[in-house]
Amino acid sequence: MSDDKFEIDIQAFAKALQSGQGLNGKDGLLTPLIKQITEAALGAEIDQHLADEPDNRKNGKSRKNIKTSSGEFELETPRDRNGSFDPQTVKKHQTRLTDEMERNVLSLFALGNSYQHIREYLLDMYGISVSNGTINAITDRLIPELRAWQERDLDPVYPVVWLDAVHYKIKENGRFVSKAIYTILALNIEGKKELLGIYLSDAEGAHYWLSVLTDLQNRGVKDICIACVDGLKGFPEAIETIYPQTEVQLCVIHQIRNSMKYVASKNQKAFMADLKCVYKAATLKAAEHELDELEIKWGQQYPLVIQSWRNKWENLSVYFKYPEQVRRAIYTTNAVEAVHRQFRKLTKTKGGFANETSLLKLLYAGMLKASEKWTHPVQNWNLTLSQLSIHFEGRLTPYLDL
Template structure:
């Protein structure tokens, strides 16, 4: 067996001279090479001892191997019969460990471009990786993503936020805008959980119906409160699958939509009056403030007032709860925070080559974001008590009393 001939004194001197331990021409690269080749020789000798047929060593085959300590030429030993299968560095294996793959996926999860990933790997390890290699590594997320999208879910979620975000994806040679439907749930333990990511060409109640049907088929039999934007037909889509679910329209979405129809010179005064509506302490006070808003602005902006009147039942649902519950449900901020994380990942991307290239990036980003969702949301025990009262009996089988 070939013994390592690593020159320790030369390595120490190189270290004193400021030479890098790892990376291209790193001090440790020759040692890694020698130790690996020695271990493979030991593997071959053990194989020959256990082989009853006439067999012997038959030289070696060189190949370039990438390791975190740098690239080097590895001489893989052979046997005459061709029955030797090395295990330390297997046939066709070109990376010594999966550390590089983990590094590539970690960088990818931060939204790092392929070009920057290549530069980073080359700078740190002295290894050149192609876009094809990076794509092959990140594609390993796809089976994991599919399993995640098909996993069984809890039977009940006290609160669910639903919203969509839009991206450009290449199809048949041109980029088209598609909606990614995001469903964020709060489980009975008060912890956030992304229930699913769905892709469709358009955002609409019809497509949301398909999403909700999938949730039901994956085990979600009840939702207490669904927080949604102002999409037409959305409450009806939810009611068709979850007829007992309470709908809370997002107040922030409603305000934004209202301001589109208010002249810029009046917006400051209008918002001040509108704040008296949605910041009211009671439902009665809110309705009185809405009457005053209509008396002052109704003639000038009838469409805005009509919109608030038509949606008042679902816009005002949160008034029955104390402040700590209201904060959680009166907007879709929780799911929009997920979308802000997605936008950080995709801000340098003008468009995506296909659906998988987008979904695997969002999934990688979601895994990183969900690492912070290990604790219940604030005041969860109090919130759960309130929900148990307002939705009597529906939580009993799912919580420990």
């Protein structure tokens, strides 16, 4: 084995993992792996340093104990004859590795890099040659975090919750099948976005949504004021069972998109202009009048489209009862769709996933990255919250810090 490059024995690594040896702790598998990576990086550093000082040369190694979140190990740091070498990977007198160093592979993974790109990065930066199996073992560290996140306690009340789905191909019984990931995004009482859960579904319907809502209830959610959904089958019935006081607002944008699929291209511009008068109306009464006018003008050509709006009107028109500030927050599921756009950036290079776990851990890593920006309340939250407190009298005020 050379000073600047090594090959990890993945077979031995996998065998130890299969035998039940843990990843973390004193005898964990990751501790020697981190030691190897760190010492390889130090070796690359001193080689570069000596290349710039032809009259200098190596002078043995010094040893010190290093603590990491995965375990503790003895690190060997190379020395030079002139004493001018100042290592940066692990600095002098440093006895703990930074999270950045420990989670280097995980960070690359969370940004959507393929295993091949991660391997190339490690080889270019540190002269380390690792296999996909090794990277997979490292990223599997996210699984216990994911499970803890899925089971964590939630707040007792959420003013607004959005639900939407995104589909992926997952290998099952030797073939790839399409499955839906349902994302539940909320605004908490402080006005900050919070992802409550990611649920993988084989089929949707009232029974499935009942299990999801029961999970939220078991984790501490006592009340949801408004739930915004994209027309999920069976959801209004399920939420009425668990949270009977919750108002369900169907996403108007989804309804518009679905409607335009059935309108001839030559009529779409005119139809859209008339439809806009419905969903942009100032009041519920005005919206219902415009819907009548829409039916008079277009009902004979597109009866199914008009009937769809009529059938769903009770849940499509919920937002009209609120002030403009609240309307903007609830009439569309754009907030959760933005999360899904982040997910797609991570998964766009992947045609399918070997199993459900490989998909969920990548989405969880992506969620951690996305949520780093959710540190401030949404715009004008105090005004929105005061308006919601009036509409949902007694349901939010017990949880406000007044």
